Amino acid sequence: MTVDGRVFSHEVMIGVAPSAIGFDLPATGTLTRGVNGSVYNTTLSGHGLFPATVSPALPNGLSLLANGSIVGTATANLTAAHYVVVVCNLWNDCDREVIELTVLEPMPNISYGGNNSLWFPRDSVVNEDPVNTGGAVETWSMSGTLPMGLSFDNLTGRITGTAILIQNTTSVNITATNDGGSFTVQVNVTVPGAGIALVFPASNLSLVNGTTMQNIGGQTFGETPSSWTVSPGLPSGVHLGASNGTIYGSPDLATPAANYTVEVTSISGATATFVLNIEVLEPVEQITLTLPLTSLDLTNNSAMQPFTGQTSGDAAVLWNVTPDLPTGLNFGTSNGTLWGTPTNVSGPVVYTITAYTASGANDSATLTITISADFDNDGIPDHVDPDDDNDGVPDGAEEAGCSLDPDCDDDGYGDGVDAFPVDPTEWVDTDNDGIGNNADDDDDGDGWTETEETECGNHSDLDAMDQPGDLDNDGLCDALDDVDDRPIYLVLTETELLLPVNATMAPFEVLQFGADVRSWNVTPDLPLGLTIDSEGRISGTPTVVSNLAVYTINASNDLNWATVTLSIAVLDEDADFDDDGLPDAVDPDDDNDGWSDVVEAQCGPTDPFDAEDMPDDSDNDGICDLLDDVSDLQITVTHEPRELHLTVNVTMTPVEANVTGGDAITWTAMGELPAGLSLDAQNGTISGTPTEVVADVLVQIEANNSKHSTTTWVLITVHEDTDADGIANIVDDDDDNDGWLDSEEAVCATDPLDANGVPSDLDGDGTCDRADPDIDGDGWANVQEQFCSTDPRDTDDMPSDTDTDGICNLVDTDDDNDGWADLTETLCGTDPLNTTSVPVDANRDGSCDQDLAISLSYNVGDGWFGVGEEVNLTPDLGGFEADLWAIQPALPEGLTFGSMARTSSGAITGVPTVESPATVYTVWANNTVDNTSINTSFVLGVFADHDRDGLPDEQVMTEVGPLASDLDDDDDGYNDAHEAACETDPLDATSKPDEGMMFDGVTCLAADSEEDDAGPTFPWWACCVLLLLLLLLLFFLRDRQEVLGPEPERTTVDVEASSGTGTERDPFILKSPKPIAPMGSCMSKQTIRFHGMTPRIEVHLTELGARDQQGRFAMMDVKDEKLSGQILTADDKGSLKVRLRFDDEAFNTVKGGHFESVLRFGRNSVYVRWPVEVLALEEEITPEGADVDDDAEKAEMEALMLAKQAEAEEAKADAEAKKAEEEAAAAAEKEA
Template sequence: MGRGHTLSVALTTLLVMIMLGSSGTPLGLEKINTASTHTESGINAEFNHPSIIVEGSQIEPLTFNAVSAFGSEAEGDCTPPIICPQPEPPIKVADIPSDGVLGQNFGMLAMDGMLYFDANTPKSQLWQYDPTTNSISEITSISQSSSYGGQVAKYGGFAILDHTLYFDATESASGTELWAYSPLNETYWMTGDIRPGSGSSKPGSSTGLVPMSGKLWFNAEDGTQGNELWSYDPDSGTAEMVTDLSPGSSGSSPGVFSGLVPISDRWPMFDADDGTTGIEPWVHDTLTGSTNLLGDINPGTSPSLPGYLLPFMQVGEHIVFDASNQTHGTELWAIDKTSQNWEATLVCDIWEGSPSGQPNSGSDEPAVIGDRIYFSARDQTHGSELWSFNSIDQTCTRNSDIRSGSQGSNPGSVSTGFHNIAGIIAFSANDGTSGNELWLYSPENSTSWLAADLTSGAISSYPGQYSGFTTTDEGHAYFTASSSGSGYEPHVIDATDFSTSLLADIRAGPHSSESARSTGYVIMNRDMYFDAKESTSGSDLWVVRNATNNSAVAWTVSPALPFGLEISPVDGTISGTPTQVADLTTYQIDATNSSGVTVSIYIEIAVLADNDLDGIPDTVPDDLSSYTDLISDSDDDNDGISDSVEVNSGSSPLDVDSDVDGFCDGPVEVSGVCTYGPDPYPMNPNFPVDTDGDRLADSDFDGNGPAVADDDDDNDGFIDSEDAFPLDPSDWLDTDGDTVGDLSDTDDDNDGVDDVDEHIAGTDSTSVDTDDDGICDGPYARQSCTTGPDPYPIDPLLPMDTDGDGLWDNLPHDAADNFVEDFDDDGDGLDDTVETGTGFYISPSDRGTDPLNPDSDGDGFCDGSNEVAGTCSRGEDPYPFDANIPFDRDKDRLADDVDPQWPAFYGDEDADDDGDGYTDSMEYKCDSSALNPNDVPDDLDGDFICDDEDPDMDGDGSFNSEDRFPEDPNDWSDFDNDGVGDNSDLDSDGDGLANEYEHPECILSLDCDMDGTLDASDPFPTDPTEYSDTDNDGIGDNSDPDSDGDQICDGSTSFPGICSSGPDAFPYDPAAYLDTDGDGLTDYLIEGIPSTLVIDLDDDGDGWDDLEEIRCRSDPLDSNDVPSDVDNNKECESVGAQVSETFAVFGAFIALILVVGLFITPLIRDHIRKRVESSHSEDEG
């Protein structure tokens, strides 16, 4: 077979059934029968044939190989003569007309082999790039006004759902609304006017447009309910508000800080303010329709700002994010997905206490590798460094200390986060020596290292600041950076050897093409696309051919797979989550090697619908049933009524509310759709009548439902909430809970006595203890009473049990055998036989005390040795008939003094005789009376420790020896030693800045950010990277491209609208910027601006004064251009001779000219300045 021919051999037919669902776990391959794999074509399908794949949230990958056909070439071998595609240098593939800007509003994305982006030419519209024709075309012509166009994707950006592109756009008549474009019929349209009229709903302005669960999710403002969460259903073509978290016109403003983050294609997570709890984390369940608060992290109306620095991100079984409260500051929080009730919990207090650890992903996503997520954070000792969270043991670990000390290396701050390159984490960091450069960290060996110092020395290359990072399967990452000799241009790092290289200097020299600034690097098939500019205006579309998927064998499929499934062009693996229902279809899988030889295999795929997302297909067609054990879902809409019953009754088996009246067809409620049914009129939207539209029927005509609408479903006179049998009108009460109604039960209270006998005895047949004396009416013990029967069931005083110990004082002659008589009726520890009740003590066996009163003399001390709670403390009372012995001054049932001659007295001696709260020993030490409750010692904090003995007399938690104000509970420290406590001092640290104007963390610090500049002089007291602002523009000099605001950039890179390219020789002095000879003296000073600089009289440093060079017609700004001076007398020859001769004749006249020259010097120097500025302008062009 010759090269260039195609071998298409259909050798095996594979049946693959994929069912739509949402369980999130692949169910794997269910082998029904097997067949050997045919390999004559050279392709082997590595799964059972025929086979069934049941889809949860993703399918089990379908894998192939072509080793039999192509040998090692199919396994990635690129040894010659095998030819593997190699990345090519960047080339421009399309010019954007009229110096237009590509992707300025949102960027660019790929869909179905095409690129889509917004472009301003100068009107903003949607554009398309077709790689097959290498051409671009303008798709939309939406008009907001004559100059602005449609402002495509300005607020919500782009989103793809079911092969349709969605975006926001602005039209003069409807404002900013949601639009769509379908490549299938090449049409675009506005999906709906959420905010009717010319007002704008601005869909996705804070959340973006997020595809999930077959719908599009976004925030929007309808002009009535305020800014809330909405969804758009492409099947019905309608948008609806998902939930109104903050009723009224203000709205909850979802996603302002965190955006909207989809979790497992089911749960959108976002921040919102419901008007009560402040800005807190929320989640919506697309399956149940419920929306829930995940916790009031910062209690009350104060915001916790969840996901502001570290967006919601799943790692393992946890969803992590940053949030802030007053106790811990900004720290790492998480939600356990496995818990029944999702609730946010603090998992790491990185900087313990109220200071903030500030877990941060650097304006983009953190990196997740295995069960760990990587981000930046700071603690008490270290500045911002690389940290990670382990979802297994829920611990945080610092992984680097690139810049020792409190300043930190600020990882990820300019690389837009942390990026996983073949298991290695790439990020920007500043070690204090090399500037912001590219660093790598290996989780395997726990080491970090500088990948490349692209701009030598302390100058920063800012890797990924413009573009972010785009990674490939081969371990490459593309990013924009500024390397030595070039501006911001595309670079690549290869994870196989960690080498970094410049792809191309698109805009040669120090100027920048600002590659991927608007679009990022977008990979489509094997190629990578991005925006770049060759001049100061506009940007164009560029490509790196073969940037990824560089295997010698390329795989394709035809026709296109169901949406959500994709084939790998590298190894042919089919994977993904199908979201599009498809009939049984045959697909041709082709593998083509580097010589152009193609081999093929055929498979069949069917995607079965699952309306209620319960993991069971709605219907398994008969022609497919022989391949699977799956059966059709008997309740497709999961409303609690089988499909067959719904078909017979006329309701829809695919709709929980067939007549859309707010009452569910079946007994299952669907939050936000309909209330509990069953609807007695499932096909009549006018019945049941619901006048106020609250989904509660005005009346229930037939007594059969809907249950939630009727207070009494069975019309028995008892409301459902109090009716034990709400659907049985013959019974409503079940006293004993035995599921037999009282009207049918012969023993309602199940006490062992029939109801008829209880009525005869006068007892209550619904109460196990009619007289509530703790003895059951019948022979059975129950929770509320002991075993009976009670011989006096309707007399609570009989049988008597004085001490309540469950033993009767006197046992009736007819009492049941299970009862025992009490021989100590009052429970004081003395037997009734010795408590004779005579009032006189005769002997230990005849004490005369009352057998029914544990304290015969009422002095609070029991007759016997037992304590009787609430009556008396332990005795024995040595004088049971004398209320004054033992003596108890404060009546606390503790004897003031215990006589050693009372051997049978078990009570405790009172440590505080007068009961004033101070022990007798304490009062003795503090010179107050232990017998007078009105005489108490000095006690400032009222802790019952007198001041002389109290180590913290004011009770402020600070020991007296360490307390600057030991008698003031409101102050204990004085940071600035001004005699005013820190809590009372309006300027606690004495730095001249009032506390109310300082950051809370800086009130007790003279240099809060520890950058060496005192807060009083530091315009950025909490930013360790900034400490000066020469031009007072609010941007620190380290970040400001034009520190002194003279419109000349500090460096060589220009920033349009801010400054022209420099460098500025005097970046911190607005009066000067030029020093031609680099001698530290300025060529000139701008008039009217104060400066300490000295003007250089010899700008080019060639030894000739500027005025002399002008007089001698040489260039004062070119050190190589000097006047002719043969005799080296520092006077040019031609002019020198004339001067000598002229002075001889016209000396006085020449002297006059020289004096006049002193006055025109400023005019000459101004001419030089204009010439230099003109030169700079030409260089920038």
């Protein structure tokens, strides 16, 4: 900026603030060896993100997606290993997640004896091993009792021993367990007696007559079988193998069901039997009919192709069709064939064809038949026939009403040959000029009339090839033409005549070839004394000296002409204009100006006797401008645009060269253009269709003329076009054209270049499952369903929500929304799921009459504690004394519960030593004397805290949002992402990156080497500066993850605030209200706004004044005045706007007082003072905003205050009396 001649400037730095990275992985992930699995991130947001990285490398078979998800099939087991996954952006802003991966063994899959049925003959030695087709078994167990003499090996699952007693079938349950789960199978064990036992796989057999049966063999146990018999004899065609007990064969006679007893005899003569029930049934006939077509389009009076349906199954013996077929068509009732020639036109009719077997089984199919008209009976129905009357004229070309009349004008010539089908006076048009021969004077259209053709030699007027001769094409036939008007050609024996003045010249003839010449002329006029005659001869005596000049000689006839130029000079033989010793008569350059007399005559002309009068030659190439077609000046060329961004397989818009200065005659590409492109060597245009993807191909292009050359360049990039839609991927928002934007596929972790890889969208709402807050579209957010223990991927599995308030019953403290908490309703004996079932509360004090005084609760805060953090949770028990406590499930290791009678306290104390997920614990408080019990539930979890700084190593989710996670788990001063990049252990304070190793937010970099002596040395102190900047960046990144409460610099008070900055030394001081009466209340006129806090954080108000002044101050949410108290919650944007409230109703400060407590907001301490004065009762009290003008109003107001005070004192007395009464009743009951 310039002011009064002075220049003012200011440097402004503009940048784009990076958006925060949103990235979240579960704390733990469990996969199974050999089974495809995944651990997906739950959120990924931000701009300019690099692909995620992981350290250390993932186990074999697992891979990391760009969005941080872990997928694949693990090939080996893994026990609780930790991996650090890092996502960074272009601004070196990074977020990292540590996940604990476990790969379990696949669950076992065991069986015994193939079908889990075991037969062990008495006294036989047993050694039965299980068959396992699943994962390796870690432990074996069995429930039930094996037959006597047999035992179960808990190490191998083997059944061993000697079966010593006969025992009917007994069942045992055998369980194989590993870290992948447990598999239980029921095994049936039978110990038959000594001898032989017989069993068949089935006891009932249904066979089909004429069909070979499946062989079935008996199974024996005990002694070796010797022979087999069956009684009575098996059905005809069925046999029993006498040596092996197999029943086989092909029954050939239907037989009713009957019992057949198979008996086996052992080698010792012992026998065993088994009864089989066998029947032989007749086969049931079946038939299926299929037609090759469902419709037939036939042509009237044209024979159809025979048509037959196909059957499968049993044979068809009879065929039928309904309704009756059209006239001319026939149907074979024995073979189902349809044939014939239809004789009537018919619209589409549906016919039913039925095929029958000998037993009456049948099947039907429908056939639609249409018979179309055919006027000319050519076999082509009229609706598709292009010429219905077959007159040779397509129907579309026929005149209206002529398509079914072959001679529409009745002139005896069919429409197909009649050039004028509706004109009875014309029928031929030989030359197709639209004029019939009867009216045409040139029937064959050869340009010669019938009269001319007759006069020129009786040529035919109906044959265009039979024409009169006309060599010179002057329109007059040769027979009648005496002049040849064809082209003329002239030739000179000399091009320059130097004639002496006043001397008769020898005649000079212009040689003529070709046609006749009717006239000659010369321009300009020949020198005085010279002429040209009718034969083209120049002759005469020049009488005046003249310079060499160019004369154009023209010869012509009626159709053509020809020209030739001749230079003539009339000279004085003794003259020598330039004194060069050559007489002008023979001097080629009379004025010695470097231009010959002939050229000067051609180039202007200019005066050959004036050295200053020379032809123009702007490019100095020795050719005058008049004769020079090319400018050989210096040239400048460019191609615009110079950077060409093309799309593969898409024809480019040609890019022409811009040329200034001279002319460019030739163009050459110095280097190869991308495949498919070419350079025009004549004009320098680049064009074509690129066929290969290339990046940044620099091509030099040279342009030349006869004297100069220059070069230019173009930078060509050919971009990929995956979906071949003509839009390059770089600008195409859907590269694979699968309907999902590339940006959506990036979020959804699918390949934007693979049309087959589309995101999963379970509910079809257009938002992929990975980014969908409600995957199954059932109206419940995924997070809600997780808290409510329902499947967020199952539409039918929705949380129960009795009162439809959007909070599922599992976490809703009042399921039916009747104003009574579920726990209270349970204790009070009413239904917490029924709005009409509410406890009786006669005194309306909020406690049911059944149990007014019993209560139990724990103040667990957000429910999370760190490993190594001291825990001391004491119960708040009201209404009775508990002598026995219980808790379920067991507390995390390191915590104890006071449950025994002597130490009965219900307190949860200790220091947790291991991590524990958020778990619902239920505590029961019991009084065994009066059999009274109450319970309460709460959520408690223990997070990992390696460095014991109170911040979880991993992100922990609570009902109100995430806890801030620790960015430096081992507290060694190095961010975990830094350590992961530098391959040091983020959980070992002694494992740190080497000195000089720097972290750019993505990778671990070494400082510049000092070995490069060629360049300037890097000052050592700059390393310190960079390190400090890095630490400062890590500090801010750490702060970004911390939970932020109210802070003075992010707190504003409206303009009516008196003074202060909000710190402890300089608190905000609000304007005092008018004095209030005892038991009165007032609100601050000023509002206080806290912003920039963690969303949904609780803001606590603490009074720091004298104890007797505390309890009267509270906050009120300006957005919702129903929300007030000493704890309020920020909104989703981390903002809270409050007014202060002072309430003396519970204290009744009748003596008055000044209350100037300092109020502190949050842990980071915003301080506020708001002085409030309460007037003594005897003082004059003026309510805020009221004007008291006379004694009567003062008295009335004083009476109202006294009445209010009396009511308060009475209520206080009633409360104290009731409390004393309850305590006396409780003491009496206890003594009883």
